[in-house]
Amino acid sequence: MKLAVIGGxxxxxxxxxxxxxxxxxxxxxxxxxxxxxxxxxWHETGETLPDTVLDELRGHDAILLGAVGDPNVPSGxxxxxxxxxxxxxxxxxxxxxxxxxYPGVTSPLAGDPTIDMIVxxxxxxxxxxxxxxxxxxGTPHEIATEESINTRFGVERVxxxxxxxxxxxxxxxxxxxxxxxxxxxxxxxxxxxxTEVAAEFPEITVEYQHADAASMFFITDPGRFDVVVTxxxxxDIITDIGAAVTGGIGLAASGNLDPSGAHPSxxxxxxxxxxxxxxxxxxxxTATVASVAMLxxxxxxxxEAAKVEKAVAGSLAARAASAGQPLSxxxxxxxxxxxxxxx
Amino acid sequence: MKLAVIGGxxxxxxxxxxxxxxxxxxxxxxxxxxxxxxxxxWHETGETLPDTVLDELRGHDAILLGAVGDPNVPSGxxxxxxxxxxxxxxxxxxxxxxxxxYPGVTSPLAGDPTIDMIVxxxxxxxxxxxxxxxxxxGTPHEIATEESINTRFGVERVxxxxxxxxxxxxxxxxxxxxxxxxxxxxxxxxxxxxTEVAAEFPEITVEYQHADAASMFFITDPGRFDVVVTxxxxxDIITDIGAAVTGGIGLAASGNLDPSGAHPSxxxxxxxxxxxxxxxxxxxxTATVASVAMLxxxxxxxxEAAKVEKAVAGSLAARAASAGQPLSxxxxxxxxxxxxxxx
Ligand SMILES: CC(C)[C@H](C(=O)O)[C@@H](O)C(=O)O
Ligand SMILES: CC(C)[C@H](C(=O)O)[C@@H](O)C(=O)O
Numbered sequence: 001m002k003l004a005v006i007g008g009x010x011x012x013x014x015x016x017x018x019x020x021x022x023x024x025x026x027x028x029x030x031x032x033x034x035x036x037x038x039x040x041x042w043h044e045t046g047e048t049l050p051d052t053v054l055d056e057l058r059g060h061d062a063i064l065l066g067a068v069g070d071p072n073v074p075s076g077x078x079x080x081x082x083x084x085x086x087x088x089x090x091x092x093x094x095x096x097x098x099x100x101x102y103p104g105v106t107s108p109l110a111g112d113p114t115i116d117m118i119v120x121x122x123x124x125x126x127x128x129x130x131x132x133x134x135x136x137x138g139t140p141h142e143i144a145t146e147e148s149i150n151t152r153f154g155v156e157r158v159x160x161x162x163x164x165x166x167x168x169x170x171x172x173x174x175x176x177x178x179x180x181x182x183x184x185x186x187x188x189x190x191x192x193x194x195t196e197v198a199a200e201f202p203e204i205t206v207e208y209q210h211a212d213a214a215s216m217f218f219i220t221d222p223g224r225f226d227v228v229v230t231x232x233x234x235x236d237i238i239t240d241i242g243a244a245v246t247g248g249i250g251l252a253a254s255g256n257l258d259p260s261g262a263h264p265s266x267x268x269x270x271x272x273x274x275x276x277x278x279x280x281x282x283x284x285x286t287a288t289v290a291s292v293a294m295l296x297x298x299x300x301x302x303x304e305a306a307k308v309e310k311a312v313a314g315s316l317a318a319r320a321a322s323a324g325q326p327l328s329x330x331x332x333x334x335x336x337x338x339x340x341x342x343x
Numbered sequence: 344m345k346l347a348v349i350g351g352x353x354x355x356x357x358x359x360x361x362x363x364x365x366x367x368x369x370x371x372x373x374x375x376x377x378x379x380x381x382x383x384x385w386h387e388t389g390e391t392l393p394d395t396v397l398d399e400l401r402g403h404d405a406i407l408l409g410a411v412g413d414p415n416v417p418s419g420x421x422x423x424x425x426x427x428x429x430x431x432x433x434x435x436x437x438x439x440x441x442x443x444x445y446p447g448v449t450s451p452l453a454g455d456p457t458i459d460m461i462v463x464x465x466x467x468x469x470x471x472x473x474x475x476x477x478x479x480x481g482t483p484h485e486i487a488t489e490e491s492i493n494t495r496f497g498v499e500r501v502x503x504x505x506x507x508x509x510x511x512x513x514x515x516x517x518x519x520x521x522x523x524x525x526x527x528x529x530x531x532x533x534x535x536x537x538t539e540v541a542a543e544f545p546e547i548t549v550e551y552q553h554a555d556a557a558s559m560f561f562i563t564d565p566g567r568f569d570v571v572v573t574x575x576x577x578x579d580i581i582t583d584i585g586a587a588v589t590g591g592i593g594l595a596a597s598g599n600l601d602p603s604g605a606h607p608s609x610x611x612x613x614x615x616x617x618x619x620x621x622x623x624x625x626x627x628x629t630a631t632v633a634s635v636a637m638l639x640x641x642x643x644x645x646x647e648a649a650k651v652e653k654a655v656a657g658s659l660a661a662r663a664a665s666a667g668q669p670l671s672x673x674x675x676x677x678x679x680x681x682x683x684x685x686x
Contacts, residue, residue: 075534079524108563110453127470132490132528142495144532147475152485179576181422185475189487191418212583219562219587220451233522237580240555244562 001030001299004060004264008038010273011283011329012066018285018333019064019292022311025337026304027296033060037082038068039273048081054089062295063266066288067273080130087123090263092256093154094161095123095235096294097270099222099242102251102313104320109219109245117225118169119242120162121235123256125154126186128232150186150231155193161259162229163201173226174198175207177214177234190231215241243270251316253290257298265298267291281328286312289336311339344373344642347403347607351381353616354626354672355409361628361676362407362635365654368680369647370639376403380425381411382616391424397432401606405638408611409631413618423473430466433606435599436497437504438466438578439637440613442565442585445594445656447663452562452588460568461512462585463505464578466599468497469529471575493529493574498536504602505572506544516569517541518550520557520577533574558584586613594659596633600641608641610634624671629655632679654682 005020007013024030035053042048057063063086068078086092101107101115131147159176166174176194180187191208198206207224209217211234217224218241230238243252252270259265269287277283290312297305315336319327327335348363350356367373378396385391400406406429411421429435444450444458474490502519509517519537523530534551541549550567552560554577560567561584573581586595595613602608612630620626633655640648658679662670670678 075524075530076527080527084525106453108453109451110449127489127491128525130527134528134532138535140495140499142532144493144528146470146491146493146526146529148470148489148491150487150489152483156483179579181418182427182471182576182579183489184419184423184473185477185487186489187418189477189485192481212579215558215580216583216587216592219584220591233525236522236525236555237558240559241562241584244559248563249559 001027001062002060003030003032004035004057004063005032006035006037006063006065006068008066008068008273009040009070010067010275010278012038012068012273014278014281014283014329015269015285015288016064016066018329018336019288021333022289022308022337022340023292023296026307026340027301039070039073039078042073042077048078049085058090058263060264061299062264064292064295065266065268067269067271069273070275084128086266087256090256090266091124091258092263092266093122093124094158094257094259095121095232096255096257097121097235097239097242098253099239099246101246102316104317105247105251107245107247109222113223115222115246117222117228117242118165119228119230119235119239120158120165121230121239122154122158122232125149125151126232148183148186148233150189152189152193155190156197159193159197159229162227163197163204166204166227167201169226171226172203173205173207175209175214175225175228177209177211177228177230177238179211179234181210186231194229211238214238218242218245239270250284251287251290253287253294255291255294255298265295267295281330282326283329285329285333286316286336289333307340307343308336310343311336314339344370344405345403346373346375347378347400347406348375349378349380349406349408349411351409351411351616352383352413353410353618353621355381355411355616357621357624357626357672358612358628358631359407359409361672361679362631364676365632365651365680365683366635366639369650369683370644382413382416382421385416385420391421392428401433403607404642405607406609407635407638408609410612410614410616412616427471427473429609430599433599433609434467434601435606435609436465436467437501437600437602438464438575439598439600440464440578440582440585441596442582442589444589445659447660448590448594449663450588450590456566458565458589460565460571460585461508462571462573462578462582463501463508464573464582465497465501465575468492468494469575491526491529491576493532495532495536498533499540502536502540502572505570506540506547509547509570510544512569514569515546516548516550518552518557518568518571520552520554520571520573520581522554522577524553529574537572554581557581561585561588582613593627594630594633596630596637598634598637598641608638610638624673625669626672628672628676629659629679632676650683650686651679653686654679657682
């Protein structure tokens, strides 16, 4: 396996080191190349993602990213210049985000409900296209537009991906989340596409929820969701709600997939670079390790993926049961690696 | 007070009747005119909001709306044709939504945190403008766009309104919620406007949160918010999260304001027409009554507004303490009216 590694900033390199530890514990043919990208590089060179680096990344089987950013980089620079550029250039149209409350993990929701869904967020169009413009900037007559671009091609491929995932899950339910009563043009395209593809999947129960109502149900009735398919911006928001109700962004894993395999997919914890705790060895690498499980699964190493996934569940349950000191980043990584091998 | 009343569909007329009962209990000069708008009218006549009706509405001091819609109206018809048309035609640029956990009300959040904020949602532009288009509809080459339109004029007036509200609250804190790392053009306009207006309000603590992070903090740390100002679509979503964590959409009040007074403002519970329980006399009118308190406040009847607001808090606490049968719609209305008069 040829793996590109972008440790990034803050706690990124620390959690990625543990992700690699666990990966190597279950798979002995990992060849890594480190890429220095993120806030530090930008401060030093002004570069976010040079074309040459992008070309090299293309030659890998997958990418593992820690986290990028620090408070001194203006908002948008690394997002547009690095993170979103990777998603767009590498056609990561399926942004996959499991939302799962692991046994032992405390939810902010009373009564610890059962939560086990997966969100298929579109990753390469919608309001993230970067289209729009500004006129008369800085004057009282300024106007700024943002354009959400949605194509049948782009919508259909993620909808198909989501149906295929729903087919492989016991509950076989798919919920489209949009706002088709207000965003009538894009909403109609999404709704029609889901209805048409649904005809090929008669076993699957299909539901529609407006984004505002879905955001509410993620809190009041998360058990009603199994596979959720949604646009780029709604997906950004509802997956953070999902992370919040399942124990926090510190545990949330994600994959930016090109399911066709034409480009390497990228896996990353949802959390940021957390500069306040960087270098202290206290960051929790669990979300990175859960992302490694997704990476293994994506590359067809399903037995190894299952081992890592089981290690994550086991470690979280064990940590919940123990009243001891919180473990260090490395201790959690070593525990996860041991569990993964033993599974 | 010349009040236009749109009972609407389902439970709408039932909850509005109780809202009016409480209004009349604290203010004896209410002259109402009923307007028949909503799903029933649309089914019968195909009309959503005839121009003549709109013109008549303009002649009132305020509008009280129950809820409109039924499952047989296609998505978007009443939203675009009636609800949003009212907001746009009557320049309801401040969509005001208190998010408050009343004593005694059970939150789905563990530990019943303190939640007391107010969301100032922009109501007349952004992604709700209705701009955008569709090409090659129904073909594999379909493309659908939605355009978010943001003007300095439109943003500045709601930002100023939000700062003025923050100034009147003890904590004096304002949080801008946007997604300026991705929606860089509109986000920059919003951020710059907040920074500039903030200079005139040195007492106010100003914070910025991305919409995804804010959605998370509404759940994990809602106490950090006091006044939130945000765009139309983010406001739609986060106020439903706010409703969810404060006991459900059934208790959430809202006002669609033109603070200039040039057009009548409109007040409505956030919940829908709930056709499943319509006509049974079991709908909870509390959100409508809380909206009536906002109406009174908006019209400068602050003492009366405070009485109704206090009645709402008292009734919710009393209901939480009693283990009896749930009260009927009318019983809740009568209780609220009595309490309001006694306050
Ligand atoms: C950092 C940002 C560009 C990104 C997004 O908005 O997609 C993040 O919030 C995420 O969800 O991965
Ligand atoms: C019904 C719909 C048009 C409306 C909106 O999206 O604004 C509703 O969700 C609300 O929040 O008042």
